[in-house]
Amino acid sequence: MVAIIIHGGAWDIPQAEHEAHLRGVKQAAEAGYEVLQRGCSAIDAVEEAVRLMEMSTTFDAGAGSVLNAEGEIEMDAAIMDGSTLGLGAVAAIKNVTHPISVARHVMEGSSHCLLCGDGALRFAESVGAEMRGMPPTAREMDRLQRIRGIKNYQQRSAFTEGPKGTVGAVAMDDKGHIAAATSTGGTPGKIAGRVGDSPLVGCGTYADDESAGVSVTGFGESIMKVTLARRVCEGVERGMTAEAAARNALDHLARRVDGLAGVIVIDSNGEMTHVFNTPYMAFASIDHEGAYIASIGKD
Ligand code: GLY
Numbered sequence: 001m002v003a004i005i006i007h008g009g010a011w012d013i014p015q016a017e018h019e020a021h022l023r024g025v026k027q028a029a030e031a032g033y034e035v036l037q038r039g040c041s042a043i044d045a046v047e048e049a050v051r052l053m054e055m056s057t058t059f060d061a062g063a064g065s066v067l068n069a070e071g072e073i074e075m076d077a078a079i080m081d082g083s084t085l086g087l088g089a090v091a092a093i094k095n096v097t098h099p100i101s102v103a104r105h106v107m108e109g110s111s112h113c114l115l116c117g118d119g120a121l122r123f124a125e126s127v128g129a130e131m132r133g134m135p136p137t138a139r140e141m142d143r144l145q146r147i148r149g150i151k152n153y154q155q156r157s158a159f160t161e162g163p164k165g166t167v168g169a170v171a172m173d174d175k176g177h178i179a180a181a182t183s184t185g186g187t188p189g190k191i192a193g194r195v196g197d198s199p200l201v202g203c204g205t206y207a208d209d210e211s212a213g214v215s216v217t218g219f220g221e222s223i224m225k226v227t228l229a230r231r232v233c234e235g236v237e238r239g240m241t242a243e244a245a246a247r248n249a250l251d252h253l254a255r256r257v258d259g260l261a262g263v264i265v266i267d268s269n270g271e272m273t274h275v276f277n278t279p280y281m282a283f284a285s286i287d288h289e290g291a292y293i294a295s296i297g298k299d
Helices: 015-037 042-055 099-109 117-126 138-149 153-160 220-226 228-237 242-257
Strands: 003-011 075-081 086-093 114-116 167-172 178-184 205-207 212-218 261-267 272-276 280-286 292-295
Touching (some): 003 015, 003 042, 003 212, 003 261, 015 042, 042 178, 075 099, 086 099, 086 117, 099 117, 099 178, 114 117, 167 261, 178 205, 178 212, 205 228, 212 220, 212 228, 212 242, 220 242, 228 261, 242 272, 272 280
Parallel strands (some): 086 114
Antiparallel strands (some): 003 167, 003 280, 075 178, 167 178, 205 212, 261 272, 280 292
8 A cells, every 4th residue: 555645835826837836746746656666665755756846947946946035045855754753854955956865864874853054065965965056047036036126025025925836745655654755945035044844843744654744835934833744643643534633733823823834644544635725735646546636726
């Protein structure tokens, strides 16, 4: 019994970008599922799926990352192994092509869980990580110019605070182990050094074979205040279905901090769900029977 679920961000995704988002999440689901079918681990599958989305400029991750206020890309990523609670994360890392793979190196090749900034970059170099060498996209340079041109904070927040296309994957392998991975460029125009929810354990990413694997997308400053991913797992531990736990956690996010987000979940029974309170969420999944679903809207 293997399964994978993918997200490519939950926000007011413009109509013109729907097709590219759907294509991206479908390709990631197929790539991850193929890894699982070969008998590889859930960790292998979520890393492969997220690496594919880090290569696409459609999403706010890897090559498509938004720019910070200084015009630079700083990325966050985390990966977690639900069988061991092994955890690796990087925050505010520059120049690497695949932050999710550096996060995996942190998990498997260091005695730490989270590395940030220059130290994370030096660690990435020391393990031979691929360096990006790709310029910021024209889309993101244009977005930053618009952000810099807007003096009024209310208007400015429309550009800077909306969730963008963070990417994530959760998988269950043929041994029943669950893994989760999340990667993001964060929020556009963010202060240099800002870290979002994605690399913070229990906020944007969590996996525990005894409850569920969860990857979150949305506005990090809200998500981290309620440790959203861990909250979903707690719901499952209290006996809720994956869907009920995800809805309950999102309701709490909305009520306590007026937050907007989307979550993908696979619980220890193999139940998969995606839940969001944003206008759109790009998602795709393939279950243990090979049944394939992908959507961007509420239906
Ligand atoms: N959820 C991505 C971020 O806020 O950085």
